[in-house]
Amino acid sequence: MTSRRPGRTQARDLERYASLFSSRTQNMRSSPMRDLMALTARPEVISLAGGLPDTSTFPAEDFAKLMSHMAVKATARALQYGPTEGIDEVREAIVRVMAAEGTDVDGDDILVTTGGQQVIDLVCKTLVDPGDVIIAEAPTYPGAVPTFSAYQAEVIQIEMDEDGMRIDVLEETLERLDREGRRPKFIYTIPNFQNPAGVTMSAPRRRRLVDIAHERELLVLEDNPYGLLRYEGEPLPSLYAMDGGEFVIYLGTFSKILSPGVRVGWAAAPRPVLQRMNIGKASADLCSSTLTQLFVAEYFAAGQWEAYMDELRALYRGRRDVLLESLAKHLPAEASWTRPEGGLFIWATLPDGLDTTDLLAKALSRNVAFVPGRAAFLDGRGGTSMRLNFSGVDEDRLREGVRRIGEVVHEQLDLLGSLTGRRPGAIPRPSERATGAEPRVDPALADVLHLPRREDDASRRSSS
Numbered sequence: 001m002t003s004r005r006p007g008r009t010q011a012r013d014l015e016r017y018a019s020l021f022s023s024r025t026q027n028m029r030s031s032p033m034r035d036l037m038a039l040t041a042r043p044e045v046i047s048l049a050g051g052l053p054d055t056s057t058f059p060a061e062d063f064a065k066l067m068s069h070m071a072v073k074a075t076a077r078a079l080q081y082g083p084t085e086g087i088d089e090v091r092e093a094i095v096r097v098m099a100a101e102g103t104d105v106d107g108d109d110i111l112v113t114t115g116g117q118q119v120i121d122l123v124c125k126t127l128v129d130p131g132d133v134i135i136a137e138a139p140t141y142p143g144a145v146p147t148f149s150a151y152q153a154e155v156i157q158i159e160m161d162e163d164g165m166r167i168d169v170l171e172e173t174l175e176r177l178d179r180e181g182r183r184p185k186f187i188y189t190i191p192n193f194q195n196p197a198g199v200t201m202s203a204p205r206r207r208r209l210v211d212i213a214h215e216r217e218l219l220v221l222e223d224n225p226y227g228l229l230r231y232e233g234e235p236l237p238s239l240y241a242m243d244g245g246e247f248v249i250y251l252g253t254f255s256k257i258l259s260p261g262v263r264v265g266w267a268a269a270p271r272p273v274l275q276r277m278n279i280g281k282a283s284a285d286l287c288s289s290t291l292t293q294l295f296v297a298e299y300f301a302a303g304q305w306e307a308y309m310d311e312l313r314a315l316y317r318g319r320r321d322v323l324l325e326s327l328a329k330h331l332p333a334e335a336s337w338t339r340p341e342g343g344l345f346i347w348a349t350l351p352d353g354l355d356t357t358d359l360l361a362k363a364l365s366r367n368v369a370f371v372p373g374r375a376a377f378l379d380g381r382g383g384t385s386m387r388l389n390f391s392g393v394d395e396d397r398l399r400e401g402v403r404r405i406g407e408v409v410h411e412q413l414d415l416l417g418s419l420t421g422r423r424p425g426a427i428p429r430p431s432e433r434a435t436g437a438e439p440r441v442d443p444a445l446a447d448v449l450h451l452p453r454r455e456d457d458a459s460r461r462s463s464s
């Protein structure tokens with residue numbers, strides 16, 4: 001038996017295989033969240049970088065009960081292959097979950113997938129040739145960026161404001177593409193509590209987006225992992241519900257409402273698209289885990305899921321508020337951030353001249369992490385922004401995490417002040433602030449989401 005050499009991949013090892021790699025791999029990039037996970041796994045690190053639900057809230061006794069019930073009922077089935085499209089009981093559970101958000105769906109229009117991430121991959125696999133255009137939001141889900149890159153898509157990112165994607169800008173872009181004889185393969189949107197920006201697409205914009213899809217016969221990928229995690233305000237209809245099953249592909253997942261560990265998500269789509277995705281899935285993994293699908297089915301049959309959702313919403317609402325308060329206390333007056341009505345993320349933008357990729361290295365040395373804004377763009381924008389997660393750590397750690405981030409931000413600002421001659425005093429520390437001035441928006445960065453503080457944030461800041 002030959003022994004394997006331990007240690008890291010050497011440059012000469014890479015050289016040996018490089019000529020075998022497909023041209024596609026040149027476009028592949030790793031996911032910053034995945035990379036960060038290795039660094040943030042240490043218990044002393046306060047990670048606001050992940051998109052992790054707090055799985056410690058799931059009672060261990062319930063888990064044991066569900067697993068043993070499933071084993072008694074269906075050991076042989078749980079250990080067997082299943083159909084590519086997913087087992088019937090899970091598709092029934094999905095119909096119920098979508099109904100809870102006011103969306104009717106036929107179980108036959110559903111493909112169960114290995115997490116929501118697989119839907120993004122399968123949609124690209126089904127629709128995208130190298131050089132094809134995908135339209136996405138600016139910023140977009142950082143986990144979709146490596147997928148779009150791997151399929152060699154040209155991604156055009158449309159700016160957002162507090163009502164979500166700017167549909168007027170989308171229309172201008174579609175007009176321009178039309179003139180160039182190009183048709184985007186799909187429009188990718190996360191309408192509820194967007195990852196990473198935290199904003200929600202307004203009802204009129206949803207209506208207009210669906211109308212555009214119909215008028216121009218364009219597909220829309222509606223990515224909705226967070227719709228049920230609403231902490232305030234009224235739910236809005238899904239694009240899928242508005243569309244009537246013609247041009248919207250819906251992505252759902254159990255990751256944030258039950259567990260990302262089960263790796264069960266789904267797509268609901270027009271049949272011809274779904275059939276192609278099914279073939280694509282079969283070639284990728286034959287079927288999603290029967291074992292975890294049966295666990296999901298057992299969980300929904302037990303009938304407790306809505307009570308658990310109430311618990312999660314109460315917990316995350318509290319954490320969101322703590323994060324908002326901490327940002328007001330520790331970030332400089334020129335910073336701005338979003339105030340999400342649900343979901344897991346806040347998008348914060350720092351004063352010009354700061355770079356969150358550089359800041360991350362410093363933050364990590366103080367054992368705190370966030371996702372730098374550039375991860376949410378394909379064109380290098382987002383350098384002054386960061387994504388902050390509030391679901392994965394408790395309130396005390398959230399406070400401490402933001403305090404440390406505030407410290408590195410202020411140190412960096414002081415350094416910048418001494419290098420550029422800008423008076424550091426021009427950037428007041430929290431204790432020196434009187435009232436909240438509106439953050440300045442650099443016109444060159446106007447296509448990066450900068451949202452002014454809301455009234456309640458301003459008043460919190462002045463009282464802090």
Ligand SMILES: Cc1ncc(COP(=O)(O)O)c(C=O)c1O
Pocket residue numbers: 051114115116117118141143190195223225253254255260264265
């Ligand atoms: C917008 C969005 N889409 C898709 C996914 C992937 O979901 P899953 O963990 O079910 O693969 C995530 C996960 O964070 C997400 O935020």
